[in-house]
Amino acid sequence: MATTSESLAFDRGVRSMLEIVLQERADAVISFRPDPELQARIEELARKSTEGQLTEDERAEYAGYVRANKFVAILKRQAQQLANSQS
């Protein structure tokens, strides 16, 4: 998949902004945990995707979670880097 290059470029593109936003908030972002209901919903969509049971709406919803997952991953990584640089 081409997601590595895409993620790295996105990472670089938002880094400066996130450094501003994450000041004072890095610890909260690092310790963030998704709610179980959301995780269960994503798990259900993953299972349905494997078995070809996604409706068009569900597929769009699943794609949205994939994008959100990347965004949150980058946010957490930036927060971790910021915390490391400050320690």
Next chain:
Amino acid sequence: MIGSQIRAQVRERAQNACEYCHLHQDDSPLAALHVEHIIPKIHGGSDDIDNLALACIDCNLHKGTNLTGIDPETNELSYIIRGTKTGKTISSGEESIWQARQPRAGLRFGCSTLIRRIRWRCVLPDPESILHSQVAQILEVHNLLRKKPHARGQSHFARRRNLFLLQPTAQ
């Protein structure tokens, strides 16, 4: 239903990383990596550990259901992906533009593992389309996964039986 013990074994084998793209669980904060069927159950895939892979939601979404389907009645790979030039799924019964050929005869490939090379015929009108690109990437990832050395230094070939590699072919 995949048992919790099997799920744990798959997760351990994968070292908690997606077996397609190697994304680690730590980098997937919203979703737990998902144990999925390589050959979907709707195509007769089993719950055997060799038919299971740990996958991130990105790979799971892009792989979908129709990559390695085998018709349980004929034991042939067929109609792996149905789609239009824009990549949209079309309903059953319409002309499929991606088809699978019969597997060639099994090849002995190192050790005693039987490797089946499966050739794919692309009859897509526009081979440079997005769909073509996506499928080519998926096949490449699939083959890398099947050939990669095992984490404990043991060859994948030595560990698995009846591996199959996917090959895109010219029109």
